[in-house]
Amino acid sequence: MNTLSSASGDISLDQASPFAAARSGIPGTEPRAGLAPGVKLTVRDLTMRYANGHTALRNLNLSVHAGELVVALGSNGSGKSTFMKCVVGLNRPTTGSVEVAGRDLAALSGEALRQARLPLALISQNANLVKRRSVLANVCCGTLGRHRTLATAFGRLPHEEIQPAQTCLDEVGLLHLAGQRAGTLSGGQAQRVAVARALAQRPHVLLADEPVASLDPEAADEVMRLLRRLATEDGLAVVCVLHQPELATRYADRLIGLRRGVLEFDRPASEVTSQQIASLYSAEAS
Ligand SMILES: Nc1ncnc2c1ncn2[C@@H]1O[C@H](COP(=O)(O)OP(=O)(O)OP(=O)(O)O)[C@@H](O)[C@H]1O
Numbered sequence: 001m002n003t004l005s006s007a008s009g010d011i012s013l014d015q016a017s018p019f020a021a022a023r024s025g026i027p028g029t030e031p032r033a034g035l036a037p038g039v040k041l042t043v044r045d046l047t048m049r050y051a052n053g054h055t056a057l058r059n060l061n062l063s064v065h066a067g068e069l070v071v072a073l074g075s076n077g078s079g080k081s082t083f084m085k086c087v088v089g090l091n092r093p094t095t096g097s098v099e100v101a102g103r104d105l106a107a108l109s110g111e112a113l114r115q116a117r118l119p120l121a122l123i124s125q126n127a128n129l130v131k132r133r134s135v136l137a138n139v140c141c142g143t144l145g146r147h148r149t150l151a152t153a154f155g156r157l158p159h160e161e162i163q164p165a166q167t168c169l170d171e172v173g174l175l176h177l178a179g180q181r182a183g184t185l186s187g188g189q190a191q192r193v194a195v196a197r198a199l200a201q202r203p204h205v206l207l208a209d210e211p212v213a214s215l216d217p218e219a220a221d222e223v224m225r226l227l228r229r230l231a232t233e234d235g236l237a238v239v240c241v242l243h244q245p246e247l248a249t250r251y252a253d254r255l256i257g258l259r260r261g262v263l264e265f266d267r268p269a270s271e272v273t274s275q276q277i278a279s280l281y282s283a284e285a286s
C-alpha cells in the first residue's frame with residue numbers, strides 16, 4: 001500500500017496515481033506561475049566574525065534578480081557556506097543586512113521573521129531526506145513552514161499539500177517515484193527530490209550549497225539544468241555554490257568569486273576570465 005505514514009495516522013495515496021493527478025488538471029497540480037520580476041535578494045555590507053574571532057566574510061554586497069542564476073566560486077574556507085548560512089538565518093551576521101523579497105530580515109523578529117524567511121529555500125550537498133519515508137512524504141515536508149498546527153508538529157502531513165507536492169516532483173521529473181522509499185534513491189535522484197522539497201516551500205530565492213558535489217557528471221548536469229530552468233522559466237532567484245568552474249560558466253548568468261571572505265568579482269559569466277577564476281584557487285587564496 002502506498003501511504004504517507006504519520007504520527008497521528010496515515011494519509012493514503014492510493015486514491016489516484018500521482019501521475020494521473022498531476023496530468024488531470026486537479027487544483028494544485030497546475031504548473032507554478034512565474035514570479036514577478038525585480039530584485040529578490042539584496043545583501044549589504046555583510047560581515048561575519050565567528051565567536052573564535054575568525055572573520056569569514058567582509059563587507060559583502062550582492063543583489064540577485066528574479067530569473068537569475070548566480071554561481072559562487074571560491075576555494076575551501078573562502079566563506080561560501082558562511083554566506084549561505086547568513087542569508088537563511090543559520091548564522092547571525094556580525095554587521096550588514098539581508099533583504100528578501102523586499103523585506104529587511106534584520107528589522108524583524110519572532111513570527112514576522114519566520115514569515116519573511118519563508119520565500120528562502122536552501123539545498124545542501126547532502127539531500128538530507130528522511131530515508132524510511134516515501135519520496136512524496138519528503139517533498140510534503142517542504143510545506144511544513146506554512147502549517148504550524150499541533151498535528152504537523154507531531155509529524156502529520158497537511159493533506160491539501162499532497163497535490164502541490166506532486167507538482168513539485170513532476171517539475172524535477174520524478175513523479176513516477178512518488179511512492180518509493182527515499183532511502184532507495186540514487187544520489188542524483190535524491191538531490192532532485194531535495195530540489196522538489198525546496199520548491200514545495202514556494203520560494204522566491206533558492207540557495208544551493210554545492211548541490212552537485214557528490215554526483216557523477218551526468219547527474220550533476222541534470223541538477224544544474226534543473227536550477228537553470230527554475231530561474232529562467234519560474235523566475236526564481238538562484239544562488240548556487242560550485243567547485244566546478246566549467247559547470248559554473250556553462251549555466252550561470254553571473255559568477256561571483258570569493259577569496260578569504262572578500263568578494264573578488266561579480267560579473268556576467270561570459271566576461272569572467274580563466275585567470276580570474278584561477279586566482280581564486282591560487283596558493284595565496286586560502
Ligand atoms: N562555526 C564556526 N566557527 C569558527 N569558524 C568557522 C565556523 N564556521 C566556519 N568557520 C570558518 O570560516 C571560514 C569559512 O568557512 P566556510 O564553511 O564558509 O567556507 P566555504 O567557502 O564554504 O568552504 P568549502 O568550500 O570547504 O565548503 C573557514 O575558515 C572556516 O574554518
Ligand SMILES: [Mg+2]
Binds near residue numbers: 080081082209
Ligand atoms: Mg562550504
